[in-house]
Structure formats: structure tokens, C-alpha cells
Amino acid sequence: MTGRSDSEDAGSSEFSFIARHFRPLAGPEALDLRDDCALMRCPVGEEFAISTDTMVENVHFLPDDPPETLGRKLLRCNLSDLAAMGARPHAYTLNVTVPREGRHDESWFAAFSHGLAEDQRHYGVHLIGGDTTSISGPLVLSATVFGLLKQNTALRRNSAKAGDDIWATGTIGDAALGLLVLQGRLKDPSGFLATRYRLPQPRTGLNLHGIVNAAMDISDGLIQDCGHIATESGVQLVIESEAVPASDAAASLGQDWLMQRLCGGDDYELLLTCPPERSRALQSVCKGARIPVHRIGRVQTGRGVRFLDATGQDLVLEQGGWQHF
Amino acid sequence: MTGRSDSEDAGSSEFSFIARHFRPLAGPEALDLRDDCALMRCPVGEEFAISTDTMVENVHFLPDDPPETLGRKLLRCNLSDLAAMGARPHAYTLNVTVPREGRHDESWFAAFSHGLAEDQRHYGVHLIGGDTTSISGPLVLSATVFGLLKQNTALRRNSAKAGDDIWATGTIGDAALGLLVLQGRLKDPSGFLATRYRLPQPRTGLNLHGIVNAAMDISDGLIQDCGHIATESGVQLVIESEAVPASDAAASLGQDWLMQRLCGGDDYELLLTCPPERSRALQSVCKGARIPVHRIGRVQTGRGVRFLDATGQDLVLEQGGWQHF
Structure with a gap:
């Protein structure tokens, strides 16, 4: 009817x-x-x-x-x-x-x-x-x-400060690769990547108030979500792409999949910015919760997001692929 | 993708x-x-x-x-x-x-x-x-x-008492008839019925705590929703079908559409049960909010819902139509 x-x-x-x-x-x-x-x-x-x-x-x-x-x-x-x-x-x-x-x-x-x-x-x-x-x-x-x-303890996207380090929990890009596995476009005999796509691990239970300056979850892809923090906080985020943590399953696929890992969504890890003097406190809280956390870059004055390769050169995303300057 | x-x-x-x-x-x-x-x-x-x-x-x-x-x-x-x-x-x-x-x-x-x-x-x-x-x-x-x-003032479905009167705000069955109009199965030059289907009037703003014993909104159709109060409160609801308020547009269609009016959903009027001694208070609150309210029956011991015709005979819904005992 x-x-x-x-x-x-x-x-x-x-x-x-x-x-x-x-x-x-x-x-x-x-x-x-x-x-x-x-x-x-x-x-x-x-x-x-x-x-x-x-x-x-x-x-x-x-x-x-x-x-x-x-x-x-x-x-x-x-x-x-x-x-x-x-x-x-x-x-x-x-x-x-x-x-x-x-x-x-x-x-x-x-x-x-x-x-x-x-x-x-x-x-x-x-x-x-x-x-x-x-x-x-x-x-x-x-x-x-x-x-x-x-009240008044919520972590926000708009409070990253120049001088902060950038941190990410867990590993980045597994879910995007997992989708490719489920689509038959990539092989992962371990099943790890597909599970990361199907069952994200939200990083609940961390008490980071007073430690980090800004936080958001990585759901739209690391690049895009870094852009959100940059826009909302009025700062520039500089990511060292070599430092972005990869799972063993993702690493075994080699560097060809870096773009998919950095652009793909569904990670549901946390993206955090933290003053250097509170790095230890951040690591201690994460260790207590058995959640891996890695430093992946720094916040500075400016706008937008920069991704650096192993030699410190800027990587730019152009027409669906990566190019060096 | x-x-x-x-x-x-x-x-x-x-x-x-x-x-x-x-x-x-x-x-x-x-x-x-x-x-x-x-x-x-x-x-x-x-x-x-x-x-x-x-x-x-x-x-x-x-x-x-x-x-x-x-x-x-x-x-x-x-x-x-x-x-x-x-x-x-x-x-x-x-x-x-x-x-x-x-x-x-x-x-x-x-x-x-x-x-x-x-x-x-x-x-x-x-x-x-x-x-x-x-x-x-x-x-x-x-x-x-x-x-x-x-806190502790919410109106519930499970608190109707034998001896309560049953009341309904507004008019019942307009939205169900309005859908028939929009489907081209019924005529209503006034447009009133179609508007009732498209834009219900939620009866917010009434302060009925301490006045009514039970309340719910009529969304699934009067008959079915009376059944919910009966079930949740462990009582019987007796509805005088002649007393169920009809809009002018609905009344002008005659008694042939009674079943549709009582069974049809989307009314979003309130169904209330109220001890007789608080009838005046109920009417006064509704009048203050310019919301029409009509007594349509009574609550008694027993279970289920009974609908009575103008002579006090039970009407029963059977195989999609109304029959007298």
C-alpha cells in the first residue's frame, strides 16, 4: 500500500x-x-x-x-x-x-x-x-x-595549537584496504583487513581531558580529517607519511597502497594534537588502556594539510594520484 | 562504488x-x-x-x-x-x-x-x-x-484506572481519509483532510501531570492505540463510537467511513484517561491551549477494547469490516 x-x-x-x-x-x-x-x-x-x-x-x-x-x-x-x-x-x-x-x-x-x-x-x-x-x-x-x-571537558576539533604534536591511535588505512579485499581487488589471507572494515575498534575509555588540545575520530580518511582539524583550529597540520602507523597486513602490501591508506575512510582511530610536554601523559594513558598511539606529525601556523615523504619533501594529491613537487 | x-x-x-x-x-x-x-x-x-x-x-x-x-x-x-x-x-x-x-x-x-x-x-x-x-x-x-x-512527571500508558473516562483531543480519522483523498479514492474539495495527513498537529504544550492517569498519542489508529493502553494498564477500554469526534470534512462523508476513521493511523491526537472528578481540570487546560477535547468512553475492569454503536451494542471488527453481534 x-x-x-x-x-x-x-x-x-x-x-x-x-x-x-x-x-x-x-x-x-x-x-x-x-x-x-x-x-x-x-x-x-x-x-x-x-x-x-x-x-x-x-x-x-x-x-x-x-x-x-x-x-x-x-x-x-x-x-x-x-x-x-x-x-x-x-x-x-x-x-x-x-x-x-x-x-x-x-x-x-x-x-x-x-x-x-x-x-x-x-x-x-x-x-x-x-x-x-x-x-x-x-x-x-x-x-x-x-x-x-x-561538563566543560569535551575534546574538540577547534583547539589544536601551533607547536602541538599530532598523534594517531592504532593503525591507519586497514579498513580501506579491507574493503578492497572484500571486493576481490586485493588479497589478505590473514582476514585482518576485512575484519577492520567490518568491525572498527572505537577508542572509548581514554581520559585525555587536560592532556590533548584537540581530538576527532578518523572516519573520512586521515587526509580529509586532518583538514577538518586544520580548518576548525585555524592551523596547518604537517604529517610525516612515513610515521603514519601501518598494520603488518597493510605494510606487507608495500608502498603502492599508501594513497588508499591515507585517503580511505572507516579507520575509526583517534586523531589527536598534544603539546610536546604532555607526550608522556598521553602515552601513559594509552598504554594503560592498551591502545597503541604514534606521533605522526606536528601542528604549525598556516592553513591546510601537508604530507611529507621520507626525505621531508611535500607530497601532493593530484588527480587521484601522488606526485612529488 | x-x-x-x-x-x-x-x-x-x-x-x-x-x-x-x-x-x-x-x-x-x-x-x-x-x-x-x-x-x-x-x-x-x-x-x-x-x-x-x-x-x-x-x-x-x-x-x-x-x-x-x-x-x-x-x-x-x-x-x-x-x-x-x-x-x-x-x-x-x-x-x-x-x-x-x-x-x-x-x-x-x-x-x-x-x-x-x-x-x-x-x-x-x-x-x-x-x-x-x-x-x-x-x-x-x-x-x-x-x-x-x-523528573517523575511523565505521563504513561500503563496507568489507566477502571473508572477513568477516556478522552481524545481534536478529531479522529482525518489523516486516514486524507490519504484516500491523495490516492484519488475519495473527494474533499476543502483540502482539509489531505492537510491533516501531511501536517499533523502534535498536541504539545498541555500540562496534564496530576490530571490524567494515562496518555499516549494516536498514531497507529484509535482502535490499535486503545489496545495498547488496555494491554499496558491491564484494563478494558470501552469506546462509544458515536462520541468519537469527527471533523466537518470527515462527517460530511457519512458513516460509511467510520471503520477507516477508527482504524486509520496518523492522527497524532492524544488519547487520555482521566478520573471523572478531574474532567473539569482537563477541559480547562485544553481550553487554555485552544485544543478541543472530547470524552469518548470509559475504562473498566477487564481486558481489550470494546466499541459500542449508538444503541450501546458491541461492534466487532471482522475480516476488514464492521459487524454487529
Whole structure:
């Protein structure tokens, strides 16, 4: 039926569907997913950090990605935004828009929600509400996540200072290479790269307030995200491309893939700028959380982003490829 | 490209697109839509009511619905959930998933965001974040709205008491008839019914804490929503179908459309249960807000929902039509 109201989606079958797959994920604030709204309180002196993301089949994930990983990827992308602001994960809402063709059956949803349950335990979050609808088209998933942090402690993009070092957690470019592997364009027998594409590791749990000057998560690709910090902070970011950490799987592919690694998205690592005198504190916090962190460059006056090769020469991205000056 | 990361959507063109159409809608909590998260505080002693809804083209709205009304309808459906809990509108996030075919151009988005701006002023809400993505499929819109209310004052579905009267705001069934009009299956020269389908009137701004025992919004159709209160409260709802308020436009179509009116969704009126001794207080609050309210039945012990005809006989819905016992 065309243009039909919610009644189509919200019939008794939807209610039992919600009861089976989503009520077990719901925290007390969800009021059992039985009322018009969730009710959520904020501890005195704290505030909510809120992020929302949509993932569309064939755009942000592949039709044959395992259902266990899809909800987790959506959740983790959002949790990475919380990590970037220094907020601790608390809760989320979930909107699921399901293709009518029937490919997403009971067992698909059982696996989907099982994956979510696993990540809920791991990251200490719970579901507080949602909506399920149908579509003549691909699967669409949206989540809005809520983190908590002390008032006035949020890490921002607009506070990088000339003189800061630039740091990145984890390794850069694995997810972009993982997508190429899943597309059959690259080989990685270890499976490591594909897993990095399907299941990012948001760097939640770091307490970097008072240590770093600026932070964001690397979701659009290192180059573009460095540009965001440069723009928002009114500074220039200089990246030593040799220093950008590569995983063993990525390194084994050689330097031919450097551009893909620096431009590709979906890393969900943290990009940080930190005054040199606080390097030790940064490394100590990351070590305590068992999160690798590497210095990859420096902030200086100016604008934009520069990438330097091993000899200190500027690399410029031009017409889809790298060229030396 | 298939399975591509956010970088496709979040390129510089997306940033200027957001700047043009969405930044003007953003409140201070949005941090100019330039950071990883919004930051939102809750006044001491209050809590957030949170609701989320998705609307899909061809399911919840028609491809030729004016863009000015689409965002407003999405917002209003969610605001209606806040009204049902007794929360005052505060903010929202918006996820827009746009068909790649290019039908949704600059002028479409200008009209879409212009409609949102109008409703933001009217309801006192502001945008705090969002996501834009593309899809090979229909337009998908999701919003998560945030209301504020004093702690422990939320109106619930599970607190109707035997002896309560049942009340409904506004008129019931207009939106369902309006959809039939837009589908060419019914005539309404006044345009009233189509407008009720496209632009619901959420009943925000009523302060009914301490007056009504239970509340919810009528989104799935009066019959189904009465069933929700009956189930959640463990009571029976008896509706006098003659008392269910009809608009002039609906009444002029005669009794043949009663079933559509009672079953059809999208009313976004409030369904309330209220002890008889507080009827006056309820009417007084509604009158003060210029919101019509009518008594349509009573709550009694038992379960489920009964609809009575003008002679007090039970009407039962059977195989898509009404039959008398």
C-alpha cells in the first residue's frame, strides 16, 4: 500500500518482533520499549554527547556482510564519535528500515541483535528506543548514541595549537584496504583487513581531558580529517607519511597502497594534537588502556594539510594520484 | 562504488551542503554541526524524553508530497510522542538518506529545510546533529527528538484506572481519509483532510501531570492505540463510537467511513484517561491551549477494547469490516 501510515509497520506482528529481537537489548530508560518515549536522566555536573549515523546497504556495508557485524559496526562508528569527544558510552536508539523482499528473516535478525548484545556488554551501552519500518529498497540502519562526560571537558576539533604534536591511535588505512579485499581487488589471507572494515575498534575509555588540545575520530580518511582539524583550529597540520602507523597486513602490501591508506575512510582511530610536554601523559594513558598511539606529525601556523615523504619533501594529491613537487 | 566508507558522503560537497541547508537550523548545542558530537545539558531536576521515528517514501509519505511538509511531518510525529509523555519540545537530530537519481536537488532541499525552520520556530526546537547519506532507493528520513520534563512527571500508558473516562483531543480519522483523498479514492474539495495527513498537529504544550492517569498519542489508529493502553494498564477500554469526534470534512462523508476513521493511523491526537472528578481540570487546560477535547468512553475492569454503536451494542471488527453481534 502506498503512503500508508505507521499502522502497517506498528501492527501486532511488529510488537512481537520487537519483543523477540530488541526488548532483550533495552535498558531501564527504555520503559520496556512499550511507551511513546524513553526517559533519560543526566547526572548532576555532567552532559550528554550525542552522535547519529546512518548506514545504507551497498554504500556503507556490503549485502553479504554477516548480520552479526552490521549493528555492531553502526554502533561502533557512533561510539568512535563519543570517544573523539572524550565521552563514555551510555545508550542508543536504533532505526531499522528493512527491505520488503524478505531476505532479512528471523535468523537474520537473531544474528543482528546477537551482535548488538555482544557489543552492548563490551562497551557498557543499552538500547533505549527505536523504530522499525519497511522499504522497497536496500537495508538502512540509523543509530543515535548518547555518551556522558563532565561538563566543560569535551575534546574538540577547534583547539589544536601551533607547536602541538599530532598523534594517531592504532593503525591507519586497514579498513580501506579491507574493503578492497572484500571486493576481490586485493588479497589478505590473514582476514585482518576485512575484519577492520567490518568491525572498527572505537577508542572509548581514554581520559585525555587536560592532556590533548584537540581530538576527532578518523572516519573520512586521515587526509580529509586532518583538514577538518586544520580548518576548525585555524592551523596547518604537517604529517610525516612515513610515521603514519601501518598494520603488518597493510605494510606487507608495500608502498603502492599508501594513497588508499591515507585517503580511505572507516579507520575509526583517534586523531589527536598534544603539546610536546604532555607526550608522556598521553602515552601513559594509552598504554594503560592498551591502545597503541604514534606521533605522526606536528601542528604549525598556516592553513591546510601537508604530507611529507621520507626525505621531508611535500607530497601532493593530484588527480587521484601522488606526485612529488 | 560499493561498500564505500563515509568518505563518499562526507566530502567537501557534503560539508557545504550541510552549511547551506542545515547549519541555519542548528542550535548552540550542535557546535555548528562541526564536531563529532553535539553536547546537551539537562536542567537539574529534569529529564529527557526521547523518541525516534523513520519515514520512508512510498510507505509513510508520497513521492509528490511537497518537500516543505516532509521534514515537518517527521518532526511533528516525534513531537507528538513528546506531547504524549507531557514533555516540552527541546531539540532533535536528523538523518537524511537521499536517492541518487538526483530528483532531490538544491531547490528541493531549500524547501525541505525551510519547512523545518518554520516548525522549529513554532515548536521551539532546534537541530543538534545529523547525517546525510545516499541510497539507490527511496528517500528515508529519521529523526530523534528530545523533550524536557520534570523528573517523575511523565505521563504513561500503563496507568489507566477502571473508572477513568477516556478522552481524545481534536478529531479522529482525518489523516486516514486524507490519504484516500491523495490516492484519488475519495473527494474533499476543502483540502482539509489531505492537510491533516501531511501536517499533523502534535498536541504539545498541555500540562496534564496530576490530571490524567494515562496518555499516549494516536498514531497507529484509535482502535490499535486503545489496545495498547488496555494491554499496558491491564484494563478494558470501552469506546462509544458515536462520541468519537469527527471533523466537518470527515462527517460530511457519512458513516460509511467510520471503520477507516477508527482504524486509520496518523492522527497524532492524544488519547487520555482521566478520573471523572478531574474532567473539569482537563477541559480547562485544553481550553487554555485552544485544543478541543472530547470524552469518548470509559475504562473498566477487564481486558481489550470494546466499541459500542449508538444503541450501546458491541461492534466487532471482522475480516476488514464492521459487524454487529
